[in-house]
Amino acid sequence: MHVSPLRAASTLALALSAATLAASAQAAPAELYIDAATHAMPGMPGMGAMGRLAGAMGGQRPSYGMTRHPGMPGRYLDVALYNRAAPGQPATQAVPKGLQLGNSIELLARERGRDEAAGSHDGSGGLGLADGASYRVRYFWGCGEQARSGQPVEYSMTVRNGKPVQGGRAMAPRQVPAQGPDIGPQHVLWPNPGARRGVSDTASLVGTHRLEGSGLPASLQFALDRGDDFLPRIELDSTGSPGEGMALEWNPVDGARGYFIHAMASQGDTIVMWSSSEDGYAGPELMDYLPEALLAQWTGKRTVLGADARSCRIPAEVFAGVEATPVVQMIAYGGQRSIAEPRPADAGRDWSPAWTVRVRSKSTAMLMPGLAAGATRDAARPAAKETARGLLRGLLGN
Structure with a gap:
């Protein structure tokens, strides 16, 4: 039985979460x-x-x-x-x-x-594809004028006689351990x-x-x-056009410890995805709170842009020939702080805090380049809906 990379990664994440809960028995x-x-x-x-x-x-x-x-x-x-x-x-x-x-x-x-x-949903139901239907996903990553050598990585699926036939290489999500309360x-x-x-x-x-x-x-x-x-708002702006390359710039977000950008667009049966990661593709799973240790690790590997980053260019090849408006998402990762009951001066060896507090923050932005400043909100909805439909079809149907 075929197990998709997305489902396998989800299973691993659940196992890591269970191990974390077991380790925090105290x-x-x-x-x-x-x-x-x-x-x-x-x-x-x-x-x-x-x-x-x-x-x-x-x-x-x-x-x-x-x-x-x-x-x-x-x-x-x-x-x-x-x-x-x-x-x-x-x-x-x-x-x-x-x-x-x-x-x-x-x-x-x-x-x-x-x-x-x-309740949790692991995507096991899928969205389903009709016999003979197909879709293709193209992955890019890295800031710059041009796409790196070896890009894009492509993955395709076609249904033949009711069975999925896969081609290329599917990109597995990054492993982000489950955090916070269940x-x-x-x-x-x-x-x-x-x-x-x-x-x-x-x-x-x-x-x-x-x-x-x-x-x-x-x-x-x-x-x-x-x-x-x-955290303050991200003032994200873009110049250029999706088909010729876009320069993204943003204000320094006070308190941010790193940044990450993800963009995608769909046209017909093709989904195009790009991220600002420099060490290989990273997906929407990074558009969420990250544990401090993982954030430090990924900043060092340049999966996440450093706190001093102020710009990033989406290469022209990414959305060349794609007429649909891409959706650009950005996140600024804030701090995470743990607070515990102060230890009394006369506490014995077996003392432990009666309470703990965990506080974390983030700031996100969504930008749809190419929409005129005077466009109506209704005009933006079809593009966002089509992009979301393509993403779900590509990932959950995987």
């Missing part, structure tokens, strides 16, 4: 996770504060998990608490005024129906159905935070500083 009785994200869509009309207001008026409320893959521009916050003394019981988190959410936020359990709907009924979260609004574009986490609730340690109080706060 975890603190109370664990708090705080994820902060900033998202921008440079040049897209109708976005920004007005776009988010329209979304709110349309009934779109913030929900836990939106920091992973934000939709509208703005700032996003996810908070998850696991209290071993009282799993799934509500808690109150006092927050600084700068967060602009009042004096506190309520951490509540996720609705059961939401848990079931949010959300279940034992966690309480914010945002939740009771959250009336998300964080504003000027919100700040800086200041003192304190948690109270059944079974929580009385000492669960900590302070976040500027290094733990939301």
Whole structure:
């Protein structure tokens, strides 16, 4: 039985996650996770504060998990608490005024129906291809005027007599270990159905935070500083055209520890993908939080652009002859900080912290070069939809 590279990589990632959980058997009785994200869509009309207001008026409320893959521009916050003394019981988190959410936020359990709907999906169902259908994926990587020798790498699949026939070389995703909590009924979260609004574009986490609730340690109080706060927006801009090569430039993002860019476009049955990685192709799996050790390793190998990078050129060969508008995604990786209950001066040898906090941040941007500044948002949707359809067909159908 054929096992796709994507599925094999997912299985390996799950094994690594299980090993990580086993190694953390001595975890603190109370664990708090705080994820902060900033998202921008440079040049897209109708976005920004007005776009988010329209979304709110349309009934779109913030929900836990939106920091992973934000939709509208703005700032996003996810908070998850696991209290071993009282799993799934509500808690109150006092927050600084700068967060602009009042004096506190309520951490509540996720609705059961939401848990079931949010179950994992490994892509095993696939999207399916009709007999005789085919698709082709072309991979590029590296910044520069021209594509490197040996590029593109190509992979194809054709269905013959109901069986897939593969050609070329499929690029396996990079191995990014699972991080953070595996959300279940034992966690309480914010945002939740009771959250009336998300964080504003000027919100700040800086200041003192304190948690109270059944079974929580009385000492669960900590302070976040500027290094733990939301990252600024990425002001990403492009010159040139997709068919002749594009020069990408961006502002220095204060607090960023590295950058990564991924672009893709689809036309017919061909999907073209490119990344800024210098040591071989890297995919959309890097458009997420990365463990600090892995980020340092990949920065050294130039998989990730350094914190001092301010520009990158997509070679002309990448999108030459592709009429569809490419989607360019960029991420600035922020810091990750772990905080634990301070050790008392009179603590014995067997003392261990009663609580831990993990805080991490990132800033992302999505750019669709070639769309006129005055174009309507509706004009941008078909291109994004077609690109997404091509990506899913290429990867999940793999």
